[in-house]
Amino acid sequence: MARFEPIAVARPGADKVSLVTCKSYDDYSAAELAAQLDFNPYSFLHVLNPAYVNQQKIGLEKRFKLVAQKYADFKADGTLITDPESAFYLYRIESKHGTFQGIVGGCSVEDYRSGVIKQHEDTLQYRVELFKDYLHQTRFNTEPVLIAYEQSAAFSEKLEQISSTEPIYRFSTPQKDTHTLWKIAQAEVVAEIQQYFAKQKKLYIADGHHRSASADLLEKQYANEQPASSLFLSFLIAEQDIKIFEYNRIIRDLAGLTEEDFLREIEKHFWVTNKGKELYKPEQKYHFGMYFKQSFYKLQFKNPFDLQTIEEKLDAHILYRYVLNPILKISDLRNDERIDYIPGKQSITTIKEVIDEGEYEVGFLLYPSSITEIKELADHNFIMPPKSTYFEPKFRSGLIIYEL
Known part of the structure; x- marks a missing residue:
């Protein structure tokens, strides 16, 4: 029985979403990264790498604090907006590799510990601890764990009904991908999604083993210090739709x-x-x-x-x-x-x-x-x-x- 919950998030304003969002930091060459940071002041890369010119000259703790500060700046100037209402998000990506559609929400750390969420890759402890420290210092995550689930025909039809409504975003990228995002906040639809995943005996991590392990480690650290977050950011997609x-x-x-x-x-x-x-x-x-x-x-x-x-x-x-x-x-x-x-x-x-x-x-x-x-x-x-x-x-x- 899997626990999957709606979450409250921050996100770009609709007028800036195509400028703010970016590929994973590691997917940029040095030249591409420099171009984005030099010519696009809205790129989220400014948050992820706020001291790119002299990044080798500062320690990790200071770098993480700079990330947190830059993130606060993006919120203060309205580049990012707070969406405090808990919701699921239906996310569709159309790229040269295919069309992918899944739901963004929060998976349970306890399900990860108990084995409801299954793993197939080993993790390196230093990477787990590094990302845990990053989360602790910055207090946000924008890299969901990609998780596969078994999708019924009825649930697929439900998602198609949602995708027939007006999205909050639809935009294209320089890679010629099209991205569409729908917010799911209606109580009855949220409950249907939760009930569907509550019947799933197993979920499978596809990509993000270190991120899920870091979320587990962070919650253990917080257990005796403050209320712990029992969820981690997850992108759940039907197993047959994942491209390997x-x-x-x-x-x-x-x-x-x-x-x-x-x-x-x-x-x-x-x-x-x-x-x-x-x-x-x-x-x-x-x-x-x-x-x-x-x-x-x-x-x-x-x-x-x-x-x-x-x-x-x-x-x-x-x-x-x-x-x-x-x-x-x-x-x-x-x-x-x-x-x-x-x-x-x-x-x-x-x-x-x-x-x-x-x-x-x-x-x-x-x-x-x-x-x-x-x-x-x-x-x-x-x-x-x-x-x-x-x-x-x-x-x-x-x-x-x-x-x-």
């Missing part, structure tokens, strides 16, 4: 192997087909692409029936177990500087280009995991290898701000 991309791997060297020895080792566990200049990307599970010495290869795993657990059957785990670790001597997927990752939403030519430039020796392309795999993994308390999945949609920062 793979993370592809690029490796700097062959760990001392010759070209011939490397291919010979690969052939022990994979059927290898040289595709030459053909841009090859795997089209099914247990198939892998490889770009090496200006040629693409198809790698087909020889023994899938020998794999027993859902963890062993993951393509990312197969690549690690039979290639990255034993052949290329990469044991730490998070911290080994010889490996980097490219999300599958980027063109296959990106891998070709970075390897042809000479900094990397070989690249591997994976077939994306399914939501069924992710749910089964979470249900059995298994953890995916690092950088296994990249999820769409991505939420616009500054669109909805939940104050703690």
Whole structure:
């Protein structure tokens, strides 16, 4: 039984929403970030990075306090408005990756602790504590946890009825995405949504494992100090509507192997087909692409029936177990500087280009995991290898701000 609650938020005025909202801070290159900060005074990036010119010269605590101050400035000058009435928000994103629609509200920290909200990724404690400290200092969050749920036909129809009404926002972005937001404050509709999710036995975190862990840690910190927030900002979307991309791997060297020895080792566990200049990307599970010495290869795993657990059957785990670790001597997927990752939403030519430039020796392309795999993994308390999945949609920062 899941608890999902309406929340009171701050948000941009309708006349400025397209100027205020932005991509996630990490999605900007240095040049893009500088351009936004130099030429768009309304961008929420000014809140997220208020001291970008000298950010390396100040400590984290001071930076977080500057974020809080800039956020207060945005509210004081009317760029952001307070919407104190608790509500759900229906949010639709239309992008080149598809159309995504879900509900924004507050999920329960207790559901996260008890396992009603399931996880499939591990977290790094220093990142959890860092974001907890950020939340503590700034007192707001605009990065919801992306959570998958099972959607019935009747509930889908209910959301379509809501989306036929007048939205509070409809705007486009420089990425040519269209964003639409509806406020759901009518008591009977709010109650229907709460009752629907109260019948859900499990919810699944897609993206935001560190954010949910930080919310849990923050509530524990506040338990003996002040009234704790038992909710964390969440974006719930039907599981069939989430787009899952793979993370592809690029490796700097062959760990001392010759070209011939490397291919010979690969052939022990994979059927290898040289595709030459053909841009090859795997089209099914247990198939892998490889770009090496200006040629693409198809790698087909020889023994899938020998794999027993859902963890062993993951393509990312197969690549690690039979290639990255034993052949290329990469044991730490998070911290080994010889490996980097490219999300599958980027063109296959990106891998070709970075390897042809000479900094990397070989690249591997994976077939994306399914939501069924992710749910089964979470249900059995298994953890995916690092950088296994990249999820769409991505939420616009500054669109909805939940104050703690």
